[in-house]
Amino acid sequence: MPATEIRCRVENAMAALTAEKGYAAVTIDDLARAARISKRTFYDHYAGKEDCLLAAYESAAGRVLDAARRAADAAAARGEGATARVEAVISTYLKALAAQPEMTRVFHVEIQAAGAEALRRHLAVDLRYVALLQRIVREDGGTLSRAGAIAALGAVHELVLHAVAEGRTARLPSLLATVRPILHAVLPAARGAGTRSRASN
Known part of the structure; x- marks a missing residue:
C-alpha cells in the first residue's frame, strides 16, 4: 500500500476517533484498527499518537490554507480590492471547516489537549494566515499591522470555537456576516485603496 494512502487512512482515523471519544482516550490500537493496518506499520510512519495528530493537523490546515490563497x-x-479578497479568504476558511466537521472539532477543540507542540503548530498556522492577509492588503496599496491581522483572525477563531462546541459547525459559513464589520474596522486603508482601484477601472 502506498505511504500516502496509509497516512491518509491513519490521519482520517485520528480525526474520527478524536472527535468521537477525545484525544486522551485514543490509543495506537484504535488507530491501527480503524485504519486497517498493523501497529508496526503505524510506527513506520509516526513516532506516536501525538506525532500522528500533529501530522493530521498540518495536512488539513495546509489544504484549507491553499484553498484560501486560491x-x-x-x-x-476579478479586480477586487483588499477587503473583498480578505472576505474571500475568511469565507473559504469557514466553508472548508463546515465541510469537515470531525476535522474541525479536532483542530479547534481537541488540539488544546495535545500539549505545547500542538499549540506551537497552531500558532504557526495562524501566522501563515497573518502573512496572507498582510500580503493582500500590501498588494492593494494599504497596510495591515501584525496585531490587526491577529485580532481579526482571533475573532474568527473564537466564533468558530463556540459554534463547534455548540454543535453548529454546519452553520459556520453564516459567520462571515458577523465577522465582516470586524474586517472593515481593521482594514481601513485597504478598503480605501480597493475603492480607488475599482473607481479607476
Missing part, C-alpha cells in the same frame, strides 16, 4: 487570488484576478 480564493484570494481569484478575487484579485
Whole structure:
C-alpha cells in the first residue's frame, strides 16, 4: 500500500476517533484498527499518537490554507480590492471547516489537549494566515499591522470555537456576516485603496 494512502487512512482515523471519544482516550490500537493496518506499520510512519495528530493537523490546515490563497487570488484576478479578497479568504476558511466537521472539532477543540507542540503548530498556522492577509492588503496599496491581522483572525477563531462546541459547525459559513464589520474596522486603508482601484477601472 502506498505511504500516502496509509497516512491518509491513519490521519482520517485520528480525526474520527478524536472527535468521537477525545484525544486522551485514543490509543495506537484504535488507530491501527480503524485504519486497517498493523501497529508496526503505524510506527513506520509516526513516532506516536501525538506525532500522528500533529501530522493530521498540518495536512488539513495546509489544504484549507491553499484553498484560501486560491480564493484570494481569484478575487484579485476579478479586480477586487483588499477587503473583498480578505472576505474571500475568511469565507473559504469557514466553508472548508463546515465541510469537515470531525476535522474541525479536532483542530479547534481537541488540539488544546495535545500539549505545547500542538499549540506551537497552531500558532504557526495562524501566522501563515497573518502573512496572507498582510500580503493582500500590501498588494492593494494599504497596510495591515501584525496585531490587526491577529485580532481579526482571533475573532474568527473564537466564533468558530463556540459554534463547534455548540454543535453548529454546519452553520459556520453564516459567520462571515458577523465577522465582516470586524474586517472593515481593521482594514481601513485597504478598503480605501480597493475603492480607488475599482473607481479607476
